[in-house]
Amino acid sequence: EKKAARIESEQASIDKARNLYRKELEWMRKQPKARTTKSKSRQDAFAVIEDRVKQKQETSEMSLQVKMTRLGGKVLEMKKVYKQFGNLPILKGFDYTFKKGERIGIVGKNGVGKSTFIRIALQLEEPDSGKVNHGETVVFGYFGQEGLEYTEDKRAIEYVKSLAEFFPLNDGSKISAGQFMEKFGFSAEQQFTMLSKLSGGEKRRLHLLSVLFLNPNFLVLDEPTNDLDLQTLRTLEEFLLDYPGCILIVSHDRYFMDRLVDHLFVFEGNAVVRDYPGNYSQYREEAAKQESQSAAKAKPTAAPESAQAETPAKKKLSFKEKFELENLEKDLPRLEKEKAELEQKMNANPPFEELQKLAARMSVLLQDLDAKETRWLELSERVS
Known part of the structure; x- marks a missing residue:
């Protein structure tokens, strides 16, 4: 007792x-x-x-240091990519070659084309012109905002096992589907819950671990921290910190981005995409300075009457x-x-x-x- x-x-x-x-x-x-x-x-x-x-x-x-599928020299190439919706330009001649192990964050206001960019990169959506080439060894893992998709109601663990029975680790060992689910907060009882009975948060967690369980070598994550509980968020961060593959993340979560990405694609609107060599906090601080400088420059142009009125x-x-x-x-x-x-x-x-x-x-x-x-x-x- x-x-x-x-x-x-x-x-x-x-x-x-x-x-x-x-x-x-x-x-x-x-x-x-x-x-x-x-x-x-x-x-x-x-x-x-x-x-x-x-x-x-x-x-x-347990550790989740991944034994990743081998990634060849050619990863992802986007050459002179153009995309426009009506009068709204999204990409204008975007040109970039992704390298092995690259970690890129995507930031920008809502509606500037971040999710569209991801879908074009994954070849889920066609550009108006330009080319998107994937390397032969690339295995994408895409965690989007669409949510968990399934055609047949089954137990959560059966859903994961339908993807793979085991997950390979870097030390040569492997863990079972149940152990992997436990790492992401699914108790033994929850693992046997029918998909239709899972809460929205549980379905999102299951969707995330299902993407990771397929052992991709290029992860594409669109707002991954939304609606995740604290423990799952920590597990995801630890997983990604040790992850040896490429990562492309869209997120407004400054803390999450600062820990995980090396540089940013900043979508500034009107098809302008800037490659910023720093983390999210550094970018935000620089943007804040530019805003204050712009505001300071605008003040002297005011009429003398307004200056007198301010006193x-x-x-x-x-x-x-x-x-x-x-x-x-x-x-x-x-x-x-x-x-x-x-x-x-x-x-x-x-x-x-x-x-x-x-x-x-x-x-x-x-x-x-x-x-x-x-x-x-x-x-x-x-x-x-």
Whole structure:
């Protein structure tokens, strides 16, 4: 009974930590374009939480280092590809030769042709002109937004076994369809659930693992993180980090893209596709700088009357606001000091329960610090 209670307590603490991890992961994925040092500390705290959550997972967790189907010298060539829908140009003379092991992210606003580009690359859709050539050894794995497709209702494990019985690993061993499904969160009971009885999220998970189970050497993923639970998302990231083949990913998920791609195809609209040599965060930061510079250049062109009108808009601080500013100037150093102390304690490898409390306090403190710094900036700008 004591052992069972200990296991239950341990599992409860793991679940709490995972909930905190999930909350902080959501924050990481939804960061605005530009971030200051105040967010850097929260990112560092997130890294500590992530490490400890991972340490608490079972050490027997199986590896998915793939023994990939051999990929020859010729992979995928797109030569002078043109595509247009009515008056909307998507591609205009696009020319690119994909190399072995290349990892490319595709970004851009909705409606600029990202999914169309993928379908043309896969030869699922014809270009208006130009050529798309696939290498003889290329085996594509496409995870799109269409969802799981099946003609016959069967058990989930039967569906996976109809694709293959085993999945080959790099060390020469192999794992069964059931073991592979377990890795993606399907318990033994869930594996025997009929396809029609699976939830939308479970069907998406099954679709994903089915694509990977076929052992392709070129993965094409269209918004793969949508509607995936945290554990499946982590499993997918780990799989892709070790994956030796080519990867082409469409995603708005900055954290996911930063970990996995080497450069970007930026769809800027009007058939302009830029090859950006960096990750998603770097691109967003550069784009934010360009936007602010463009806005700054536009201001001097305003008429003198508007410039004069702007001057009185800077209202003086009221007595209450002055008092608020004074308090903020006292609070901010105190909060910064507490943050530094929390970081020191979290990095000292404390017991798991204590780390959980420290991380929870850090999360609240950083939100408070963020709000107060923003308010301090607003008030101090009016003083100057």
